[in-house]
Amino acid sequence: MAHVAIIGGGPGGYEAALVAARLGADVTLIERDGPGGSTVLTDCVPSKTLIATSDLLTEVESSAELGVDVPREARADIAVANDRVMALAQAQSADIGQRLEASGVEVLAGTGTLDASGGAVIATTDDGERRIEAQGVLVATGAHPRVVESAQPDGERILTWEQLYGLRELPDHMIVVGSGVTGAEFASAYNGLGSPVTLVSSRDRVLPGEDEDAATLIEDVFTRRGMTVMDHSRMASVERRTADGGADGVRVTLTDGRTVDGSHCLLALGSVPNTGDLGLKEAGVELDDAGFVTVDRVSRTSVSGVYAAGDCTGVLMLASVAAQQGRIAMSHLLGDAVHPLDQTKVSSNIFTSPEIATVGLSQVHLEETGTPFDVAMLPLASNPRAKMQGIRDGFVKLFSSKSTGIVIGGVVVSPRASELIHVVSLSVSSSLTVDHVADAFTIYPSLSGSVAEAARRLHRQV
Known part of the structure; x- marks a missing residue:
């Protein structure tokens, strides 16, 4: 029986584990944070849950047109909403854990590194180190929010998208730095929740990599709903400050010298792959200049028997693509029919409103x-x-x-x-x-x- 070792339990990892188990392999999955990884616990599942609350409030705002009389202004209780977000994330993680257990997958809580030979993984858990000999290895370690020296998150006022769910009060003024998918989604969400929002975009429009007609429409909707969109505005720094009257807040300084003051700042500056300290270079696994693992259309790396899936590869950083890469990797490794990833047929969604x-x-x-x-x-x-x-x-x-x-x-x-x-x-x-x-x-x-x-x-x- 083939033994497969998987480092990372997000969509790329757990979907791969389920396929490998179904194909008869002995599977060990190593995950640091819990089944589902950051996608389920701090990223995709929490953000879309929060957005669901925002969408509901947006619908309520327009209900008068449909003949519905809302007796008072509807507002979000962000503490209750965030409690629900995290409870749902934990429940989803538990469901994934139960699926893995029912499929016979061994799940280890800890971290994994690739042996220099490429044919084994060293798992580090609370019980110590364990060497796992494997005929195939999948690296599915995801990515984390990018930060810069001049804008360091503190988890209270200056935040990454993984830190938002600790908020107990709705921001008086949320400044979102970055107008890509993540920035646009959260700007839309907090605008819908009732916070004044300023979106700082270094480009000529929001969502610069998306369909131009769609991006133009979304920016028009944003401004019509009261959001301040600052195009051609690049962030130089973000700092914590005390405003007049002692109110705590943040100041965003732009490269042209302008400043924007608010109560909170969300940094949406992109993602950095989690490929450090995994032994990848030592094993000969090729990484690109940004640290992403180089893979082909069936998720193979440059080392025989070592595959990679998900955000750590930089291939269309979507949960659905990560899951598909993981499934493809195991099918290829274990000799099942394989349909290589075709990026020209991938669907994606931006959860703005x-x-x-x-x-x-x-x-x-x-x-x-x-x-x-x-x-x-x-x-x-x-x-x-x-x-x-x-x-x-x-x-x-x-x-x-x-x-x-x-x-x-x-x-x-x-x-x-x-x-x-x-x-x-x-x-x-x-x-x-x-x-x-x-x-x-x-x-x-x-x-x-x-x-x-x-x-x-x-x-x-x-």
């Missing part, structure tokens, strides 16, 4: 590569179900191959866009044509009807 969901090739990629394509874009404001629900912000956009009519990408901006994108994802992954999508029945009225209508507009008469 409204959400932005994308799949397949982007418009920028299509234009930069000179790929002939057709595009159709429909505003949700014209959708009958959206009108009934009071939804004005959002759209559906589809891209199809000009020569074949096959759906090659799409963008959905809408409440619950993460659910609506699935039909587009199926179309992209299965190489369906726009006529296939258009001919499938949709419910009337429904938001998904806009996907079918966009496909109909891309029909080319024979």
Whole structure:
């Protein structure tokens, strides 16, 4: 029986462990923080739980239009919300732990390092060190928030996204530094929860790496809801300060000398891979200049028998991609059928309000590569179900191959866009044509009807 050692119990690690156990391997998983890793305990699960509270308040704010009389202003009790966040994270971690146990996976609480031979892992636990000989090793150690010398988090006023859940009072003024996915999500969330928010963006718009139409719409929504968005503004430093009257707070100084004062500051400056002190270089595992593990499409590293998955690889830093990389790694290692990771068919979602969901090739990629394509874009404001629900912000956009009519990408901006994108994802992954999508029945009225209508507009008469 093959023995597999997995370092890291996040989505890449625990999904890999379940696949390996199902394929008959003897599996040992080493995790420092608990089943699910930081994704479940301090990152993705907590953030989306907090966002759920924010989304509910956003819906309540617009309820008068639908004939609902809310007798007083609805506000979030952030202490109660954060208690729920952490309780749910612990429950999810426990569920994962039970699945692993039921599958026969040995879980060790501790840290792991790769032996110089690459064929063993040294596990360090409270009981001491243990050498685990393995026919295959998976490194799935994730990443952690990037910080800089001039902006050191203190866990009270200057915070990373892993430290937000200790707040007991809603910030009087939250300054978010960084307008990528994490910064935009939390800026949207705290704006919805009722905090005044300033979003500091070093680029010309929020979400600079996303679909331009979607990013422009989200920035318009942010400003309309009272958020201050500072474009072309790069942070130089963040410091704790005492304001007039003795109020505790923070000051963000920009590179052009301007300052922004607030009660709290969230640093959303990107992620750093957890690849130090794992023995990777000593074993010959190749890392890139930023410290990410270099892998191929089946998650192999440069060392035979050693695989890597998740954020430590820097390959589309999404929980769903981490899980898929882990599954692929174990299938390849243990001789099962393998479908290599195809990044052109990955779907993702940004949990702002409204959400932005994308799949397949982007418009920028299509234009930069000179790929002939057709595009159709429909505003949700014209959708009958959206009108009934009071939804004005959002759209559906589809891209199809000009020569074949096959759906090659799409963008959905809408409440619950993460659910609506699935039909587009199926179309992209299965190489369906726009006529296939258009001919499938949709419910009337429904938001998904806009996907079918966009496909109909891309029909080319024979």
